[in-house]
Amino acid sequence: MPHPARPTAATKPRSNGKMAERHAPGSRAQAVYKALRRAIIEQALKPGVKLPEDSIGEQLGVSRTLVREAFGRLAIEGLVELKPNRGANVAYPTLEEARDVFEVRRGLERLVAENLAGRLTPAQSAELEAHVRLEEKAHEQDGPESIRLSGEFHIRLAEMTGNALLLRYVQEASSRCSLILAIYGRPHSSECAVSEHRQLIEALRAGDAARAAALMDHHLQSVVTRALLAPRGERDLRDVLAPYALSEGLTPS
Numbered sequence: 484m485p486h487p488a489r490p491t492a493a494t495k496p497r498s499n500g501k502m503a504e505r506h507a508p509g510s511r512a513q514a515v516y517k518a519l520r521r522a523i524i525e526q527a528l529k530p531g532v533k534l535p536e537d538s539i540g541e542q543l544g545v546s547r548t549l550v551r552e553a554f555g556r557l558a559i560e561g562l563v564e565l566k567p568n569r570g571a572n573v574a575y576p577t578l579e580e581a582r583d584v585f586e587v588r589r590g591l592e593r594l595v596a597e598n599l600a601g602r603l604t605p606a607q608s609a610e611l612e613a614h615v616r617l618e619e620k621a622h623e624q625d626g627p628e629s630i631r632l633s634g635e636f637h638i639r640l641a642e643m644t645g646n647a648l649l650l651r652y653v654q655e656a657s658s659r660c661s662l663i664l665a666i667y668g669r670p671h672s673s674e675c676a677v678s679e680h681r682q683l684i685e686a687l688r689a690g691d692a693a694r695a696a697a698l699m700d701h702h703l704q705s706v707v708t709r710a711l712l713a714p715r716g717e718r719d720l721r722d723v724l725a726p727y728a729l730s731e732g733l734t735p736s
């Protein structure tokens with residue numbers, strides 16, 4: 484399900500410092516933002532963790548100003564929390580916020596499905612087929628590759644609508660979902676069922692907008708259910724009860 488956008492040269496881990504020198508100031512800011520965003524979404528930086536400007540700046544070889552700028556963008560996207568005089572943390576969304584995010588994401592992606600039904604070009608259709616085959620392969624190995632591909636499927640669909648605003652909102656909602664699943668879901672719980680992606684492609688090809696939207700809705704709901712109800716080792720009471728509260732519409736007092 485949720486995931487970072489396709490990695491670009493700027494977000495790929497660097498093997499040396501040369502690439503950083505080639506960045507113009509604007510694109511360096513973009514690179515810092517992308518690196519941090521990806522680290523949060525891939526759960527390398529855990530929810531709630533402190534983000535010290537100075538050491539992050541040192542690690543990425545950039546000024547604190549650029550780091551602060553990236554924090555500002557990430558805060559707008561709900562991935563970072565900025566507190567006056569207390570610096571920045573990776574955000575830790577509440578259950579109530581989690582419910583809101585899932586609801587918005589389902590609405591947005593229903594729109595994507597309705598929009599694409601009957602409108603996929605043969606090339607787009609072939610691309611989605613190839614993507615799903617990659618997902619199947621990656622699924623056998625169960626790792627970050629599988630999570631990344633699952634998310635990219637949804638982002639590619641949003642891109643194919645040609646609606647830049649819809650793409651931006653889908654990306655933002657799916658980033659927030661990743662963060663939420665990192666808190667309330669089992670580890671690496673963001674993978675989608677590949678068979679459901681296949682069904683979705685078929686409905687889009689058949690031009691059945693209502694079915695495509697319903698499939699998308701069901702798919703996103705089941706991703707959340709699978710992720711949140713799957714057991715994992717020792718957890719504190721808050722984590723244990725969170726998925727049950729979420730599914731029943733309850734909020735901790």
Ligand SMILES: [Zn+2]
Pocket residue numbers: 484633636637675676680702
């Ligand atoms: Zn999916």
